[in-house]
Amino acid sequence: MRSRRRVAVEVATIAVVGMVALSLNLFASPFHRGFFCGDASIRLPYRAATISEGTLLITAVLVPSFIMVVAEMAMAYRGSPSIPSGSTRGSVAASSSYCVLAPFWLGGVSLQLGLEAAKFTSGRLRPHFIDVCIPDVECPPGEPLRYIEHYGCRGTDEDLIREARLSFPSAHSALAFYSMAYLSYYLQCRIPRLWLFPRAGLQAFLFLAAALTAISRVSDNMHHWSDAAFGSAAGFLWCLIFVLFCVMEDYESPLKRRKVVANGCLTCTVDNGKKVYAPCVRSDCCGNQMPSVTNDNEIC
Template sequence: MYFNIELVPLLPRTVKRIMCVDFFKGVVNSCIAFSLGLIILLINRLWEPFKRGFFCDDDSIKYPHHDSTIPSPVLYGVGFSFNIVSFILIEAALLRNSKNSRTNKKPGQNIAQTYFCIVFNILLPFLYGAAVVQLVTDIAKYSVGRLRPHFLAVCQPDVTKFNCTDGYITADVCTGDMALIKHARVSFPSGHASFSMYSMLFLVFYYQARLTWKNLLLLRPLLQLIVFCLAFYTGLSRIYDYKHHWSDVLAGNIIGVIVSLITVFTLTDLFKGRKSSEEQQTDNNVKLESIRVNKPVTKL
């Protein structure tokens, strides 16, 4: 899925060996992620959601329609920018510390290439996971066709075309804006909840793996709390904006959590044998002490 980089398990990290020369594989993997984005675009453009009927006495779809507290451009802008900026700044700081801490610099070692490979190996899986989240969410949305809480407000049904005594109304009785009506038929699951939870939880895991400086003990949990609260608040806003039912938000959060876990632990090396400098020094001291204890006494 990503270029191979082998690093010494120290923080600050030291580059042991770089193999970022397989340009073809990088292009192929990037094309795979891009193709998922294209499929998502085609689904939104060409796939008509399942046309579910309604009951006249269904109070869950009678809420008013108004603008979102967190519009989609803000959602995706914050979700992508927070992660990308974090990757760029934190990896640059770690690589700078690694460069300053080295005493034996290998000939031909390219710091710029190393930095690009490290960021690419984190960024590409993140983008791929984001595409997977959106794809799974859209397939569910258009297949289920659950009506949003504000469906009747945008549908504006023509009361002369149906009779509430008939029970379940399946006829095409809407007179409102067709784009809004189509959007009001894709409530389950919440796309805002799934993407925000995925992107922010990915960032929580990233901070857990990279921010291991002991002298900044509370920095990591503070950042993790902030980004998690952003995702949590996004889901809540979809409920009080009457854009989704609470179960839609719950389902979206579950999708985001599952995809984030799979992406982090199968497509990245964030938690594969990385240790802090203090932990590594402790291990080295233990090994030295073991050697001293087990070393046989030589008689003169």
């Protein structure tokens, strides 16, 4: 199990990164970008978002977290035939839940930080920018390629005008695909092979939900299609990065990949910098088992 110092450092890191991302969102000023007179892509009407930020937070962050905690508790209390000496099933459930949630939350807040930085730096105008800004300059007839850089907004809603300058990339799409990819990977590693079809069905549903989230951002005139496409790819790739370089390098994580053999599986640990493998007691699920130690050099 993780030491208290390590947990404190990890939680503090998540909190600091999250606070920096929130500060950018609340207090930063986006880049003031101009527009071409004939640019029809920013002259669409404003529409309320189908998926609000609150709805996205619940469905892409809180619900996956709840699912992973419930699954870890179920496996700790019902799925594992034994527990480590000196531990309780409650402590095992809490430890394994933390090990899968910490990378998920750290990846989420760091992704959000990168997205906020990109949004405020690029200052790309949303498709409904003209509708909410109402520029105080008139475009000369017959000059669609004239670039208007110095202008003000006659619109009265300052918050909408500020948000209308934060089109690229789509944070909704990125977070949806990040959450989908992480939860799909979690289900792949932790759900017994007996549940293959329900697991595959749930993974397909997660992908569809993420795709519909990205599509809704385009249909609501909140983003250009390229914003949603880039955000979706960024969220998916960011999840892969965290799985490869954070989860897979954490030997305490229940999601650590194990080598599968004919008679079961091998769990990996590190003893004085050397990888040591030990065979599992059961072969149906490598993610929640205690190994049968055959000699003093094989530890789990």
